[in-house]
Amino acid sequence: MVMKDKITNKIDGLTRGHGEVKEYIATRNACKLCTPLGACLAYKGIKGCVPLIHGSQGCATYIRRYMISHYREPVDIASSNFDEGATIFGGKQNVHQAISNIIKQYNPEVLGVTTTCLSETIGDDVKQFMSEYIRDTELENLPKFVTASTPSYQGSHADGFHEAVLGAVSSLAKHTQKGEHINIFPGMFSPADLRYLKHVLESFGQDYVLLPDYSETLDGSSWSEYKRIPEGGTPKEEIARTADALLSIQFGLVFNKAGQSTYKKGGGTSQTAATYLENEYQVPSVSLPWPIGVEANDLFFNTLTEMSGVERPAEIERERGRLIDAYADGHKYVFGKRAVIFGEEDLVLAIYRFLNEIGVDVIVIASGGKSGLLKEKIEEIAGEKELPTIMSNADFEDIATISEELKPDLMIGHSKGYYIARNLNIPLIRIGFPIHDRLGGQRIQHIGYEGTNDLFEKIVNSMIEFNQTKSEVGYKYM
Numbered sequence: 001m002v003m004k005d006k007i008t009n010k011i012d013g014l015t016r017g018h019g020e021v022k023e024y025i026a027t028r029n030a031c032k033l034c035t036p037l038g039a040c041l042a043y044k045g046i047k048g049c050v051p052l053i054h055g056s057q058g059c060a061t062y063i064r065r066y067m068i069s070h071y072r073e074p075v076d077i078a079s080s081n082f083d084e085g086a087t088i089f090g091g092k093q094n095v096h097q098a099i100s101n102i103i104k105q106y107n108p109e110v111l112g113v114t115t116t117c118l119s120e121t122i123g124d125d126v127k128q129f130m131s132e133y134i135r136d137t138e139l140e141n142l143p144k145f146v147t148a149s150t151p152s153y154q155g156s157h158a159d160g161f162h163e164a165v166l167g168a169v170s171s172l173a174k175h176t177q178k179g180e181h182i183n184i185f186p187g188m189f190s191p192a193d194l195r196y197l198k199h200v201l202e203s204f205g206q207d208y209v210l211l212p213d214y215s216e217t218l219d220g221s222s223w224s225e226y227k228r229i230p231e232g233g234t235p236k237e238e239i240a241r242t243a244d245a246l247l248s249i250q251f252g253l254v255f256n257k258a259g260q261s262t263y264k265k266g267g268g269t270s271q272t273a274a275t276y277l278e279n280e281y282q283v284p285s286v287s288l289p290w291p292i293g294v295e296a297n298d299l300f301f302n303t304l305t306e307m308s309g310v311e312r313p314a315e316i317e318r319e320r321g322r323l324i325d326a327y328a329d330g331h332k333y334v335f336g337k338r339a340v341i342f343g344e345e346d347l348v349l350a351i352y353r354f355l356n357e358i359g360v361d362v363i364v365i366a367s368g369g370k371s372g373l374l375k376e377k378i379e380e381i382a383g384e385k386e387l388p389t390i391m392s393n394a395d396f397e398d399i400a401t402i403s404e405e406l407k408p409d410l411m412i413g414h415s416k417g418y419y420i421a422r423n424l425n426i427p428l429i430r431i432g433f434p435i436h437d438r439l440g441g442q443r444i445q446h447i448g449y450e451g452t453n454d455l456f457e458k459i460v461n462s463m464i465e466f467n468q469t470k471s472e473v474g475y476k477y478m
C-alpha cells in the first residue's frame with residue numbers, strides 16, 4: 001500500500017504541461033542503459049579498437065550480451081575483472097594486466113577504456129594508470145589510448161557514447177594543415193543510418209570524417225574465419241584530421257550534458273567532441289536535430305549545400321518528394337492517433353518533431369536521460385501546441401502506469417517497452433536500441449527522407465494491421 005501511494009505520488013508529480021518535476025523514489029526499471037555500453041558502441045566505430053571496461057566481469061558480460069542481441073555480430077569487450085582486492089585497494093594492477101593481455105592477443109591500434117560504477121566510486125584515476133603503463137611497459141608497438149569517464153549513476157548510454165567520442169577526439173586530434181573536410185559526429189545512429197550518411201556525403205562530393213563509424217564492424221558480412229577485430233571503423237589518422245576541419249556537424253541537441261564530463265572547460269558545461277574542437281582548434285560547429293522528418297532533413301541538407309556549394313542532388317530531391325507524397329497518402333490513417341514515445345533524449349526529440357509533422361498527438365515523452373534539457377527542447381518544438389507529459393530520468397514502471405491512465409493508440413521505442421504495449425494491447429513500433437525481440441534492429445534506417453519514409457510507413461501499416469486484426473470483417477481493401 002505504501003509503495004502504491006508512492007507510485008501514485010510520483011505519477012501525480014510528473015511534469016504535465018507546465019507542471020512540476022516528480023519527487024524522487026527508487027528506480028525499478030530504468031528507461032536507459034548502462035553508460036559504458038554507449039562508450040563501447042562508440043569504440044566499436046574506431047578502426048582497430050578494442051573496448052576495455054575497467055570494472056567487474058559482470059558489467060562486460062551484460063554489455064556484450066546487449067550488443068550482440070541487437071547487432072547480431074560478435075562483440076569482443078575486454079574487462080579489467082575487478083575482484084575483492086581491486087575493489088578495496090584500487091584496480092591499477094588489474095587494468096595493467098588487462099592491457100598487456102589485450103596487446104598480446106589482439107594487437108589493437110586503439111584501446112578504448114571506459115570506467116564503471118565501481119571503479120568510479122573508488123576513485124580510480126584511469127588516465128594516470130595509462131600513463132604509468134606507457135612509462136613502465138616493456139612491450140613495443142603500443143596502441144593509442146582513449147579513455148572515457150562513464151559512471152552509470154551519472155548518465156545514460158547516450159552520455160557514455162558522447163563521452164567516448166569526446167575522449168577519442170581529445171586524445172587523437174592533431175593540428176597539421178587546414179583541410180577542406182567537415183567532421184560529422186552522429187548520435188547513436190544505426191549502422192544503416194551511418195551507411196546512408198556516408199552515401200549522402202559522397203553524393204555531395206564532400207570530404208568528411210565520420211566518427212564513430214560502426215557501419216561495418218557491427219553489421220558486416222559473414223566470415224569464413226573468425227576475426228578478432230572486425231574490419232571497418234574510423235581510422236585514427238582520420239580522427240587526427242578532425243582538428244583541421246572546416247566545420248563540425250553534430251547531430252543532437254542534448255548530447256552528454258547529464259554526464260560529469262572530465263573535459264569540462266574551466267568547470268563550465270560539459271563538452272562534446274565538436275565543442276572541444278571548437279575550443280582547442282577553432283573548428284566551428286553546428287548542432288542539428290537528428291534528421292528525421294521533412295523539416296529536420298531540410299535543415300541538414302541545406303547545411304550541406306551551404307558547406308559544399310553543391311545543390312541537393314536530384315536523387316535526394318526525389319527522396320524528399322516521395323516522402324511528402326507518402327505523407328499525403330497515409331496521414332489519414334494516423335492523424336489524431338495518440339502516441340507514447342520513449343528512448344534516449346535526442347531520439348525522442350527527433351521523433352516528437354516528426355510525429356508533429358504527420359498529425360500524431362504525442363501524449364507522453366519519456367527518457368532515462370537526465371540532462372535537464374528535455375522539457376525546454378520539447379517546448380521549443382511544440383511552440384503553441386499543448387505539451388505532452390514529459391518524463392526525464394524515467395522508469396518503465398512509471399511509463400506503464402501513465403500509459404494505462406492515458407490510453408494511447410500506439411507506442412514508439414525499443415524492445416524494453418514491449419511488455420507495456422502488450423498489456424495495453426496496442427502496437428509498438430520498434431526503433432533505436434535495443435531491439436532484442438526482432439531481427440534487423442541494426443538495419444533500421446531512421447534518418448534521411450528515405451529513413452523517415454520507412455518509419456512513416458511502419459507506423460501507418462501498424463495501425464492498419466491493428467485495426468484489420470480487430471475487425472470482425474476480414475476486409476482486404478482499405
Ligand code: SF4
Pocket residue numbers: 034035036055058059060062115116117118151152153
Ligand atoms: S554496475 Fe554500473 S557500469 Fe556495471 S553494468 Fe551495472 S550500471 Fe553498468
